[in-house]
Amino acid sequence: MKTAILPALLLGFALFITFPAKSQTASPKKGTAERIKVHGKGLEGNLSGDSPDRDVSVYLPPSYKTDKNRRYPVLYLLHGFTDNDAQWYGFTKHWINLPEVVDKAFADPAVREMIIVTPNAYTRFFGSFYSNSVTTGNWEDYVAYELVSYIDSHYRTIATAASRGLTGHSMGGYGTMRIGQKHPEIFSSIYLLSPCCMNANLNQNRNEAALARIEAIQSDSALVKADFGVKAAFATAAAWTPNPKKPPFYIDLPSKDAQTQAGLMAKMAANAPLAMIDQYIPNLKKLHAIAFDAGSKDVGIAASNKVLNSVLNDYQIKHTYEEYDGDHINRIGERIEKKVLQFFSENLSFEQTKRR
Structure with missing residues (x-):
């Protein structure tokens, strides 16, 4: 009887080594x-x-x-x-x-x-x-x-x-x-x-070339092609300096003629946490x-x-x-x-x- 049990135990041990329990290799449960x-x-x-x-x-x-x-x-x-x-x-x-x-x-x-x-x-x-x-x-x-x-x-x-x-x-x-x-x-x-x-960014001396690029945008198609900084300027203006009387974007940009506007910059700064x-x-x-x-x-x-x-x-x-x-x-x-x-x-x- 013992000689029959021993091979079975050895086989089981070998299988355990070859095929570890699922918990050892299981991937995380998925949500x-x-x-x-x-x-x-x-x-x-x-x-x-x-x-x-x-x-x-x-x-x-x-x-x-x-x-x-x-x-x-x-x-x-x-x-x-x-x-x-x-x-x-x-x-x-x-x-x-x-x-x-x-x-x-x-x-x-x-x-x-x-x-x-x-x-x-x-x-x-x-x-x-x-x-x-x-x-x-x-x-x-x-x-x-x-x-x-x-x-x-x-x-x-x-x-x-x-x-x-x-x-x-x-x-x-x-x-x-x-x-x-x-x-x-x-x-x-x-x-x-x-x-x-x-x-709050009250810097009144922003790069004039950058401000000019922002002001040059006149259409959605141009905005889509613009760089990240220009897009961010439009997005923050839409959020913090909206203007319902100023189509097509209905925003006030923070600059005019490449010069920052203090009142609008103050509005934007007021939204800084x-x-x-x-x-x-x-x-x-x-x-x-x-x-x-x-x-x-x-x-x-x-x-x-x-x-x-x-x-x-x-x-x-x-x-x-x-x-x-x-x-x-x-x-x-x-x-x-x-x-x-x-x-x-x-x-x-x-x-x-x-x-x-």
Whole structure:
């Protein structure tokens, strides 16, 4: 009997070595990504002619479709200038595959599952800057009120501020700070990834050639072919210096005859989060957690992060700040996987509550 058992044991051991258990080689469980339409009442009638029916990408974690009684926190992720949601979620050519990044993060038992939502803020001007404007529509309100309301009514969310986070990259980092510091009753924790446009820029001596290139644009076709800086000038003007009586773009550009206009520059500067931050200190103190980072080679943005760090320290507001070895985009996927999702896993509330 023993001689029959021994070969069987040896065979089983050999098979174990040759074919390891699935848990040793299994790839991360996959969540699902879907793209829906969410109407924005406050986006109706925008002078740019952009549709108020916006694409929105939604990542549902691996357990969402199997654990039918479970509710989830929601992380709202805002994309950057000239990006759109599809480029982040793999629905089109992309520079980051967010679902793949998130699946890898959730494979770590220390990182808890959540829903992730990204609205398509690509506009006629290549980005909304998540601001309220008659020219591009009320994007700030769309994110804070209309989108949140829709997601809470159509998905199994934990519909409390404690279970909502807000993050974004570049223009999206700007939007995160702009919206987050105004709405602690909606979002409890924020994380800024390389946030742009934080400082008030009152420089009256901008390059005349650059200003001339901006003023030379007279049509959408010319704007499409323009360089990044020209596009950004039009987008920020559409967000912060709209003019309903000035077709075809319905904006006031910050210069005339290659000379900056002080009044318009002041309007634009007033929209910088670091210019308005002192008004929102009580709100920032209500937030449960604040974090921000940037690559050391992303010089201007890293510098503005240092200022934000200093201001929050002066007001004794707890936060996390990091400058890492990188540029504006080369490590964003890694930061989301290793830092952002860990941050929200630790700071959002996962307490199961019934929908009110």
